[in-house]
Each structure stands twice: as structure tokens, then as C-alpha cells.
Amino acid sequence: MMIKRFRSYFLVCILSVLSPLLHADKQAIPSGNIDNKTCINCHGKINPQLIKNWKTSTHASTQPVTDCISCHGKIHNNSAATARPDKTCIACHGGDKSPVVHSYTSSKHGIIMRLEKNTYDWQQPLAQANYRAPGCSYCHMHDSNHNINSLSRHSLMESKAADNNETAIRSVCQDCHAPRYITRLLVNGENMLEIARKKVREGNNLIEQASLVFSESELKPARQVMEKMQHHLKNVYLGVGHQSPDYQWWHGHPALDGDLLNIKGIISELYRNRSE
Amino acid sequence: MERALDAKHFVDKPKAEVTACLQCHSVATKCDSCHSRHKFSAAEARRPEACITCHSGPPHPDDETYFNSAHGQLYLKEGENWDWSKPLKKGNYSAPTCAYCHMDEGKHQVADKSIWKFGLKEINPLTSGNEIKRKKWVKLCADCHDEKWSAEQLKVMDKERKKTWEKLYQAEKILKDLRTRKKLFPSVEQRPPYPGDEDDNLIKFERIGFFEGQASAFYNVSPIERDYFDMWYFGNLGAYKGSAHGDNSFVKKWHESMDENLKDIKIKAEKLQQSGKIKADTKIIKDIWHKGEYTEFNRENN
Numbered sequence: 250m251m252i253k254r255f256r257s258y259f260l261v262c263i264l265s266v267l268s269p270l271l272h273a274d275k276q277a278i279p280s281g282n283i284d285n286k287t288c289i290n291c292h293g294k295i296n297p298q299l300i301k302n303w304k305t306s307t308h309a310s311t312q313p314v315t316d317c318i319s320c321h322g323k324i325h326n327n328s329a330a331t332a333r334p335d336k337t338c339i340a341c342h343g344g345d346k347s348p349v350v351h352s353y354t355s356s357k358h359g360i361i362m363r364l365e366k367n368t369y370d371w372q373q374p375l376a377q378a379n380y381r382a383p384g385c386s387y388c389h390m391h392d393s394n395h396n397i398n399s400l401s402r403h404s405l406m407e408s409k410a411a412d413n414n415e416t417a418i419r420s421v422c423q424d425c426h427a428p429r430y431i432t433r434l435l436v437n438g439e440n441m442l443e444i445a446r447k448k449v450r451e452g453n454n455l456i457e458q459a460s461l462v463f464s465e466s467e468l469k470p471a472r473q474v475m476e477k478m479q480h481h482l483k484n485v486y487l488g489v490g491h492q493s494p495d496y497q498w499w500h501g502h503p504a505l506d507g508d509l510l511n512i513k514g515i516i517s518e519l520y521r522n523r524s525e
Numbered sequence: 526m527e528r529a530l531d532a533k534h535f536v537d538k539p540k541a542e543v544t545a546c547l548q549c550h551s552v553a554t555k556c557d558s559c560h561s562r563h564k565f566s567a568a569e570a571r572r573p574e575a576c577i578t579c580h581s582g583p584p585h586p587d588d589e590t591y592f593n594s595a596h597g598q599l600y601l602k603e604g605e606n607w608d609w610s611k612p613l614k615k616g617n618y619s620a621p622t623c624a625y626c627h628m629d630e631g632k633h634q635v636a637d638k639s640i641w642k643f644g645l646k647e648i649n650p651l652t653s654g655n656e657i658k659r660k661k662w663v664k665l666c667a668d669c670h671d672e673k674w675s676a677e678q679l680k681v682m683d684k685e686r687k688k689t690w691e692k693l694y695q696a697e698k699i700l701k702d703l704r705t706r707k708k709l710f711p712s713v714e715q716r717p718p719y720p721g722d723e724d725d726n727l728i729k730f731e732r733i734g735f736f737e738g739q740a741s742a743f744y745n746v747s748p749i750e751r752d753y754f755d756m757w758y759f760g761n762l763g764a765y766k767g768s769a770h771g772d773n774s775f776v777k778k779w780h781e782s783m784d785e786n787l788k789d790i791k792i793k794a795e796k797l798q799q800s801g802k803i804k805a806d807t808k809i810i811k812d813i814w815h816k817g818e819y820t821e822f823n824r825e826n827n
Binding site for chain 1: 545548561564574582584710743745747751755800809810817819
């Protein structure tokens with residue numbers, strides 16, 4: 250009996266000591282418009298890793314910088330839920346028709362998101378399959394990781410070993426998908442991307458060989474096609490990453506096939522005219 | 526058997542490259558492409574978005590043309606508030622969706638009313654079979670529209686298709702003429718075989734037009750043949766879907782694009798016609814087309 254009484258007395262003491270602190274924390278939440286500095290001052294103390302991750306991401310080095318208020322708005326209240334939906338990202342990432350956005354919005358994930366976004370509770374953390382379909386932020390800012398580059402490739406021409414992002418990708422997909430399924434898609438995707446690189450390298454190599462014989466002005470049309478190849482390679486990459494069949498295929502591989510045969514056509518035409 | 530999985534290019538290309546195809550060309554044997562896990566919902570599959578992961582992109586821009594149309598615009602404006610648990614029947618929806626027209630009353634054979642089919646060859650739109658389909662369309666359109674007006678819309682589409690085929694035949698004629706005069710460069714002897722020709726290569730020839738196997742002629746062909754492939758596969762089908770779904774801006778855009786293609790093909794053909802015999806070391810030309818990292822990989826890994 251005495252012990253029980255002592256316990257509740259102790260609890261009351263603890264709470265009365267803590268309450269000013271809790272109160273202080275509550276007061277520290279700024280009201281009205283805030284700026285980026287204010288965010289970093291507080292959150293640098295509460296969650297230094299989050300700020301560190303943001304600083305290492307491309308967002309921190311864009312011009313103008315993509316800072317806290319760019320995505321979360323100027324009002325503290327509800328600011329996580331403000332930032333999480335796709336429209337926040339799409340506003341800067343080229344709009345609905347840009348390949349990076351369209352490859353996602355036309356994927357099955359993107360479709361389900363379009364249909365269900367208004368029914369989701371956006372206060373939920375971006376983890377543990379809290380959403381039936383992942384939006385941009387669920388994967389690229391998984392579990393509030395503010396380094397948005399953690400899943401992405403640095404160079405499309407390097408094989409995956411150079412990036413070492415497979416663990417990060419797996420940790421996202423496994424919220425919903427089985428490990429064996431993830432492995433299959435990762436392997437398929439990497440193989441498909443490697444074949445796209447083979448096409449690009451074949452095109453590059455043809456131009457390089459031809460540059461020993463022909464002038465730069467003669468090779469200019471071929472180099473212009475090479476630029477298209479880089480876009481089409483990126484489409485395959487986006488198609489694989491966002492699981493869009495259309496970007497893997499029509500915007501990707503057959504487009505690269507067309508580029509490659511056009512490079513071959515331009516160069517073989519040069520040879521033919523030269524000898525005549 | 527899924528259509529397209531026995532296509533020549535699917536057989537010929539490295540398997541790792543064509544795994545992309547299987548994501549859509551598996552829909553004949555699975556339900557969860559449209560009734561996605563873990564809902565398996567009829568209401569979800571009725572929404573036009575359920576179709577567009579596969580029905581988008583250059584050869585079948587069903588998504589863009591539908592959303593641009595008056596039907597699609599109404600859906601985008603109001604669709605969120607419609608009761609999607611209702612069957613696809615007259616009176617239940619204030620604008621039609623993909624499924625309302627192509628899967629009317631829940632029928633899962635999506636192409637049974639299709640007159641122009643995929644749009645890859647010219648058909649006679651007035652056969653007795655097509656007259657029956659036409660009546661089915663008019664009956665469906667009459668859920669909302671005047672019958673006479675609906676029948677007229679189908680005729681407008683026939684006219685558009687006719688106009689397209691006039692353009693495509695012009696291009697085909699130019700290419701076939703180049704082939705007859707042996708002016709296509711590189712010729713079939715100078716480049717890797719057309720997919721499937723390795724096995725049955727009794728007669729080697731450049732494939733021009735649907736009936737010769739144009740559908741796989743998007744690689745290992747000469748640039749002018751690829752130009753025609755793009756005109757036939759992307760221009761033609763873009764105009765077709767614009768016309769079928771009521772998106773006139775799309776019809777205009779792709780007809781202009783086909784006109785541009787035809788102009789380029791004429792200019793290129795003129796040059797090829799004037800070209801003399803190839804005096805160059807033909808080995809150089811042959812190497813350009815037969816060698817290279819992807820080309821060799823393709824040959825050895827299909």
C-alpha cells in the first residue's frame with residue numbers, strides 16, 4: 250500500500266518537474282510565418298541527422314536552394330503532411346509531362362496514388378506500408394530520410410556496383426514486396442539498363458572511330474543523335490526505377506534502336522560519298 | 526498465347542531487353558493488372574487510370590487522347606465524385622470512360638466492337654461484320670447521344686483513316702520503288718538479317734508494309750525505312766487514337782507529323798535515287814552494320 254502511494258507521489262513529482270519543459274517545447278513551436286533558419290536552428294538540435302541528410306542531398310545545392318519551406322511551407326502546423334503528397338515534388342520536377350514525373354504517374358504505383366491520394370492519412374510516417382501505394386516521398390524520402398539521392402544513380406553509364414544503393418532500395422521495397430520479387434526486379438532492371446548502355450557505347454564507339462577519318466562538322470549530325478541517346482538511356486533508367494513499361498520500352502529501347510541505326514546511317518553515308 | 530510474344534522482334538532480341546513487354550503482354554492470364562492487389566476492386570478497375578499503365582505512349586496514346594477529349598475532361602472534373610460501385614450501364618455515369626465503352630456492362634472482351642483494330646493495316650470499314658459492330662457502337666453512344674449524330678461520328682473516323690492510309694501508301698510506294706531499283710542503303714545484304722530470316726532465309730528482302738512484317742522493322746534497317754516505321758507506328762496510331770477518342774488536336778498534330786515524315790522520306794529517297802554504285806570498300810559498310818557491342822550481343826544472346 251505504502252509502495253503504491255509512494256509510486257503515485259513519485260509520478261506526480263516527475264510530471265511537475267517535466268511539465269515546464271514540455272510546456273517550453275510547446276511554446277518553442279513558432280507560430281505564423283517562419284523561415285529556413287528558424288527550422289534549422291530547432292531541428293538541428295532535435296534531429297541533427299535529418300538536417301545532415303538534407304545538406305548532403307542535391308536539394309541543398311540547387312539554385313535557388315530547395316530548403317525546408319520550399320516543400321513544407323511557411324507554417325509549422327501540419328507541415329509534414331503538406332510536404333508528403335506528390336504535387337510538392339512535381340511542382341519543381343518538370344510538371345506532369347516531364348519523363349521523371351510521367352514515368353511514375355503512369356506506373357501502377359502512380360495510378361493507385363492518383364485514385365486514392367485523397368483517402369490517405371498524410372500524417373502517417375513514410376514507412377511500414379502506411380500507404381497502399383508509394384508516392385515520390387515514400388521511396389525517395391523513406392522514413393524521413395532527407396537525402397533524396399539515396400536511391401538514385403549518379404552515373405547512368407556506370408554499372409550498379411559504382412553506386413552501392415541496392416541496400417537502400419531493398420529497404421524501401423520490402424515494406425510491401427517479397428525479397429525474391431525485389432531481387433527479380435532489380436536483376437531484370439539492371440540487365441535491361443546494361444543492354445541500353447551497350448547501345449550507347451556502340452554509338453559512341455562508331456563516332457569515335459569515324460572521327461579518325463572525318464571532320465567534326467561532318468560528324469555533327471551523328472553527335473546530335475548521340476545527345477538523343479542520352480535522353481533515351483535516361484528513359485530506360487526511369488522506366489526501370491519507376492516500373493513504367495512504357496518508359497522501359499517505347500520511350501527507351503526502340504528509341505535507342507532508332508538512334509543507333511541513324512548513327513550508322515550517317516557514318517556509312519560519309520564513307521560511301523568519300524570513296525566516290 | 527499473348528499477342529506480341531510471338532512477334533519476330535520479341536523472339537530475336539535479348540530476353541533481358543524484352544522483359545519490359547511482359548508487364549503488359551500478360552494481361553490475358555492475370556486479373557491483378559487492373560484489379561490491383563490487395564483490393565481486387567471492380568470500382569478501381571472501372572476508372573480510366575486503371576488502363577493507362579499499358580495504354581499510353583507513342584503507339585497507343587489512349588490516355589492522352591481520352592483525357593483531352595470532352596468525355597475525359599468531364600471525367601477529370603467530376604469523376605472523383607461519381608459512384609464507381611455502379612455497373613457500366615446507361616444512366617450510371619455522366620461521361621463514358623475506357624471501360625464504359627470498351628467493357629460495356631462488364632464484358633471482359635475489350636476489342637469485340639473494334640472496327641479498325643490496332644490500326645496497323647487498312648481494313649474495309651463497311652463489311653457486313655463491321656456493319657454489325659457499327660450498330661453496336663451507335664447503340665452504345667445512344668446512351669447519351671443522338672443515334673444519327675453518333676453514326677456520323679464513325680464516318681468522320683473512317684474519313685480520317687482513309688486520309689492516313691493515303692499518306693502511308695505514298696511512303697510505301699517510294700520505299701518499294703527504292704527497293705526495286707536496289708537503292709536502299711544499306712541494303713538487306715549489307716546489314717544484319719531481319720529478325721527470323723536467319724532460320725528461313727531463302728529469300729532476303731527489305732520488309733515494307735504490314736503484310737511483309739513491318740512491325741519488327743525498327744532496328745537493323747536503313748534510316749529511311751525506320752522513318753517510315755515511325756510514321757506508320759507513331760504518326761498513324763497517334764492520329765487513329767485521337768480520332769477514335771474525340772481529340773481533334775491530336776489528329777491535327779499527328780497528321781502534320783505524318784506530312785513532315787513524308788516530306789523527309791521524299792527528300793531522302795531523291796538522294797538515294799541519285800546515288801551511284803558504292804565504290805567504297807563494302808567491308809567498311811558491312812562492319813559498321815554487323816559489328817558493335819550491342820549488335821553482336823543481340824546476335825549471340827537471343
